[in-house]
Amino acid sequence: MATGTRRETEQLERVVVRFAGDSGDGMQLTGDRFTTSSALVGNDLSTFPDFPAEIRAPAGTLAGVSAFQVHIADRDILTPGDAPDVLVAMNPAALRANIGLVPAGATLIVNVDAFDERSLAKAGYSSNPLTDNSLSAYRVYEVPMTSLTQEVCKEAGVKPRDAERSKNFFALGLVSWLYTRPVEPTLEWIAARFGANPTVAEANTRAFRAGYHFGETAELFTANYEVRPAPFEPGEYTQITGNQALAWGLLAASRLAGLPLFLGSYPITPASDILHELSRRKEFGVRTFQAEDEIAGVGAALGAAFGGCLGVTTTSGPGLDLKSETIGLAVNLELPLIVVDVQRGGPSTGLPTKAEQADLLHAMYGRHGEAPVPIVAPRTPSRCFDAAIDAVRLAVTYRTPVILLSDGYLANGAEPWRLPDLSALEPIDPAFASEPNHVDPDGTPKFLPYVRDPQTLARPWAPPGVPGLEHRIGGLEKADLTGNVSYDPENHEAMVRWRANKIAGIAKTLPDVEVDHEDGAELLVLGWGSTYGAITAGVRRARARGLKVAQAHLDFVNPFPLNLGEVVRRYPKVLIPEINLGQLSRLIRAEYLVDAQSLNKVQGVPFRAGEIEDAIVKLIGGAR
Amino acid sequence: MTAIPVTTRKDWASDQEVRWCPGCGDYSILAAVQMLMPELGVRRESTVFLSGIGCAARFPYYMNTYGLHSIHGRAPAIATGLATTRPDLDVWVVTGDGDALSIGGNHLIHALRRNVNMTILLFNNQIYGLTKGQYSPTSELSKITKSTPFGSLDTPFNPISLALGAEATFVARTHDMDRGHMQEIFRRAHDHKGAAFVEVYQNCNVYNDGAFEKITSRDARSSMLIPLVHGQPIRFGAEGERGVVQRPDGRLEIVDVAEVGEDALVVHDETRDDPGLAFALSRLAAGPYEPTPIGVFRAVERPEYGEEMSRQIVRAQERLGVGDLDALLRSGSTWTVE
Ligand code: SF4
Numbered sequence: 001m002a003t004g005t006r007r008e009t010e011q012l013e014r015v016v017v018r019f020a021g022d023s024g025d026g027m028q029l030t031g032d033r034f035t036t037s038s039a040l041v042g043n044d045l046s047t048f049p050d051f052p053a054e055i056r057a058p059a060g061t062l063a064g065v066s067a068f069q070v071h072i073a074d075r076d077i078l079t080p081g082d083a084p085d086v087l088v089a090m091n092p093a094a095l096r097a098n099i100g101l102v103p104a105g106a107t108l109i110v111n112v113d114a115f116d117e118r119s120l121a122k123a124g125y126s127s128n129p130l131t132d133n134s135l136s137a138y139r140v141y142e143v144p145m146t147s148l149t150q151e152v153c154k155e156a157g158v159k160p161r162d163a164e165r166s167k168n169f170f171a172l173g174l175v176s177w178l179y180t181r182p183v184e185p186t187l188e189w190i191a192a193r194f195g196a197n198p199t200v201a202e203a204n205t206r207a208f209r210a211g212y213h214f215g216e217t218a219e220l221f222t223a224n225y226e227v228r229p230a231p232f233e234p235g236e237y238t239q240i241t242g243n244q245a246l247a248w249g250l251l252a253a254s255r256l257a258g259l260p261l262f263l264g265s266y267p268i269t270p271a272s273d274i275l276h277e278l279s280r281r282k283e284f285g286v287r288t289f290q291a292e293d294e295i296a297g298v299g300a301a302l303g304a305a306f307g308g309c310l311g312v313t314t315t316s317g318p319g320l321d322l323k324s325e326t327i328g329l330a331v332n333l334e335l336p337l338i339v340v341d342v343q344r345g346g347p348s349t350g351l352p353t354k355a356e357q358a359d360l361l362h363a364m365y366g367r368h369g370e371a372p373v374p375i376v377a378p379r380t381p382s383r384c385f386d387a388a389i390d391a392v393r394l395a396v397t398y399r400t401p402v403i404l405l406s407d408g409y410l411a412n413g414a415e416p417w418r419l420p421d422l423s424a425l426e427p428i429d430p431a432f433a434s435e436p437n438h439v440d441p442d443g444t445p446k447f448l449p450y451v452r453d454p455q456t457l458a459r460p461w462a463p464p465g466v467p468g469l470e471h472r473i474g475g476l477e478k479a480d481l482t483g484n485v486s487y488d489p490e491n492h493e494a495m496v497r498w499r500a501n502k503i504a505g506i507a508k509t510l511p512d513v514e515v516d517h518e519d520g521a522e523l524l525v526l527g528w529g530s531t532y533g534a535i536t537a538g539v540r541r542a543r544a545r546g547l548k549v550a551q552a553h554l555d556f557v558n559p560f561p562l563n564l565g566e567v568v569r570r571y572p573k574v575l576i577p578e579i580n581l582g583q584l585s586r587l588i589r590a591e592y593l594v595d596a597q598s599l600n601k602v603q604g605v606p607f608r609a610g611e612i613e614d615a616i617v618k619l620i621g622g623a624r
Numbered sequence: 625m626t627a628i629p630v631t632t633r634k635d636w637a638s639d640q641e642v643r644w645c646p647g648c649g650d651y652s653i654l655a656a657v658q659m660l661m662p663e664l665g666v667r668r669e670s671t672v673f674l675s676g677i678g679c680a681a682r683f684p685y686y687m688n689t690y691g692l693h694s695i696h697g698r699a700p701a702i703a704t705g706l707a708t709t710r711p712d713l714d715v716w717v718v719t720g721d722g723d724a725l726s727i728g729g730n731h732l733i734h735a736l737r738r739n740v741n742m743t744i745l746l747f748n749n750q751i752y753g754l755t756k757g758q759y760s761p762t763s764e765l766s767k768i769t770k771s772t773p774f775g776s777l778d779t780p781f782n783p784i785s786l787a788l789g790a791e792a793t794f795v796a797r798t799h800d801m802d803r804g805h806m807q808e809i810f811r812r813a814h815d816h817k818g819a820a821f822v823e824v825y826q827n828c829n830v831y832n833d834g835a836f837e838k839i840t841s842r843d844a845r846s847s848m849l850i851p852l853v854h855g856q857p858i859r860f861g862a863e864g865e866r867g868v869v870q871r872p873d874g875r876l877e878i879v880d881v882a883e884v885g886e887d888a889l890v891v892h893d894e895t896r897d898d899p900g901l902a903f904a905l906s907r908l909a910a911g912p913y914e915p916t917p918i919g920v921f922r923a924v925e926r927p928e929y930g931e932e933m934s935r936q937i938v939r940a941q942e943r944l945g946v947g948d949l950d951a952l953l954r955s956g957s958t959w960t961v962e
Binding site: 185229232235237238252260262264281282283284287291292296300302303306309311326333419420464468470472473474475476484 | 638640667668669670672674677684685687688689690691692693694695698701702703704705706707708709710712713730731733933936937939940941943944945946947949950952953954956957958959960961962
């Protein structure tokens with residue numbers, strides 16, 4: 001297939017495309033394929049799948065609109081883009097639900113076939129926006145996607161009703177032409193993915209080609225565009241989502257520690273894909289257990305840990321609530337346990353498919369009693385791989401549950417990932433107890449389960465099976481050293497302090513928080529988790545305006561890195577943007593007594609870079 | 625592997641002082657278990673007792689094995705993680721009527737239907753002991769307790785019926801007054817592959833004294849306990865003068881053997897695939913004041929969960945080789961930047 005040579009091909013540095021349609025229109029698939037072909041071209045990219053919680057809301061309604069936004073560029077980018085340059089709208093509802101995000105001057109590509117009276121009414125339009133002049137601020141391309149798809153499919157004997165389902169491939173073909181994406185990888189992918197159903201494969205192939213040719217031949221578009229490869233560090237790359245990176249990170253950690261992986265989980269959005277991914281990987285010796293409920297998921301993981309496995313549970317906010325008691329037990333038992341919380345909008349069922357960072361204080365304090373746990377927070381989808389390994393390393397070394405806070409945005413968002421050299425990763429030593437660690441006055445060797453390592457303050461991990469190390473542990477307070485039940489007041493305080501000091505002591509081994517410093521900076525922008533991209537992009541923009549801004553981002557939220565106090569006190573002002581009502585900011589203010597300002601947004605969507613930029617300008621813009 | 629060392633009861637007792645109320649039925653169950661262990665041909669280091677919360681849940685502290693005293697109701701879930709990852713271990717769960725049937729009901733039924741390899745001993749005393757005497761899910765209707773001064777409104781669970789309904793492969797009942805019977809049943813439960821469920825009638829002499837006296841006291845036993853013996857007609861009484869027959873409508877009924885003749889009695893078959901008859905037996909007594917069957921209600925074979933889980937791994941590795949992480953990372957589209 002020839003690439004579009006009939007007209008000009010213009011160079012673009014970056015473009016943001018948003019595909020929107022009905023839940024059943026395959027927009028996620030379309031966006032994902034466009035992303036992959038962009039990755040193969042060598043663009044940097046960032047994606048934002050934005051879909052409703054309902055599996056199939058009534059067709060054609062606003063509630064049923066599913067969208068996928070992708071940002072591609074010839075340089076490194078950090079966010080899926082503040083505003084789309086192109087909106088592909090498969091029906092009136094998709095247009096109506098998304099037009100508010102699209103700035104004037106942007107391009108709209110609409111499936112004009114879907115703009116009939118009924119569909120317009122379902123979307124709540126009283127008049128047709130394509131004819132009533134309300135879209136005059138945009139460049140609108142009306143393309144009869146449904147009918148053109150049906151026409152090319154007819155020749156292959158596909159019935160119009162079935163052919164209609166392939167119209168998303170027409171849209172993909174058209175946008176692929178518009179941005180000069182290679183066609184072969186997509187054609188190969190269609191053949192592989194739909195190979196089992198040749199009619200569907202044929203229909204999709206025809207629709208895709210038809211869309212591509214339409215761009216080329218219809219005298220509608222004056223030009224097409226090219227986004228050149230971004231300068232990446234040399235290496236081998238793949239495109240990865242946060243959930244996939246997390247699952248693979250757990251596999252890597254299991255190998256590094258030489259511990260079989262046991263995942264006890266209950267299906268929950270947006271964490272289920274980790275369960276799905278690991279369930280497919282039996283050849284790695286992974287045991288996945290879909291439990292009867294969230295509590296059993298974490299319970300079984302803890303039981304596996306007692307037996308000497310790497311016990312993991314994955315969940316989202318509602319599940320974290322239910323797991324709290326078992327996490328507290330693990331704090332008391334001092335056994336390694338990984339709890340992954342892919343945060344979503346709360347409280348309660350909240351916004352299952354949307355992202356939020358509002359579980360931080362829950363992770364910190366959401367258990368009765370003094371029950372500290374380390375908290376690890378990846379900043380990008382690919383960093384979920386590293387975060388999983390970090391979490392396992394801490395859990396195993398310190399014999400403690402660790403909470404890993406991902407979120408819906410990281411979980412489903414994709415980015416290019418330079419494949420790590422696995423052989424360079426440091427092994428994790430489970431250091432199982434193998435012999436008695438004490439001799440009674442009468443000379444009998446004994447095993448005391450709560451003797452602590454002087455460096456880490458961790459206790460021995462002694463899975464059943466070793467003669468002479470038989471011991472009993474439980475949720476009741478234990479006597480120091482022996483682990484026997486103890487109600488002694490002094491002992492209780494000593495044990496509470498041991499557990500607190502053990503977790504606090506982890507800070508000594510954490511890397512210092514890195515500061516992207518600028519001389520003369522009056523403001524530090526501090527973040528954690530998935531706000532990294534937007535914050536970094538916002539800081540860049542503020543600097544481009546000549547503002548002096550420093551930036552730091554936490555990968556470990558509990559305990560804080562040792563240098564963090566010095567860092568937050570170094571700058572006259574501190575701004576902490578979060579997708580919650582100010583949770584890290586509370587911790588920072590309480591810990592370091594600095595007047596950190598909060599920037600908050602709780603709309604189920606990430607910050608836009610412009611929002612960060614505006615907040616920076618508001619704080620220090622006037623001082624120049 | 626070295627030969628299994630010869631042990632005595634003493635080797636299986638931990639150094640911890642036993643702290644149940646004097647006279648509690650738990651003592652005799654503990655003694656039965658500790659005395660049985662040397663006969664089971666198992667190793668101390670490969671034996672794990674897990675429990676939840678309640679009086680019964682203190683059990684692991686008194687066994688000189690590996691032990692885990694966990695949280696209320698969750699022991700079957702925790703044991704599932706342990707048993708499926710460590711098939712080399714003998715996993716015992718000790719629980720009570722509140723722990724297993726109230727707060728932990730969900731975990732119990734799912735461990736049973738999955739047939740995870742564990743031996744579950746449910747000490748049923750029909751009361752909450754540790755929290756000082758509230759009614760439990762097995763307390764009789766209208767029971768007056770601290771939390772039900774006007775009588776409880778809850779219809780009780782029948783633990784045997786519940787276990788059978790949950791697709792359990794081994795279901796039995798014994799009681800704390802008969803060490804020999806307990807040991808026989810515990811041994812059978814231990815040897816069963818998969819989840820074995822044993823209800824132990826246990827006297828709480830402080831908060832519910834005599835709950836089972838009408839059937840388990842020495843004088844009452846022969847006329848009030850119906851021993852289930854595989855392959856034998858179901859009969860009881862000092863001379864075996866009473867028996868169980870099945871009526872045309874499926875109902876079981878207790879009759880005088882002399883009236884119907886021995887051939888009319890139901891012959892107990894614990895291996896019947898259909899749990900219907902076992903269920904009917906579990907309903908024979910309305911409560912522990914009518915003639916009550918004890919022994920093994922059901923013992924059938926079904927694939928064990930952990931073994932099947934391991935088998936899937938072995939099959940995947942035979943088909944694909946042992947997982948190669950480098951290859952997995954490259955399993956999607958990749959590209960190289962020079
Ligand atoms: S309260 Fe009842 S069950 Fe608990 S230890 Fe005392 S007698 Fe035994």
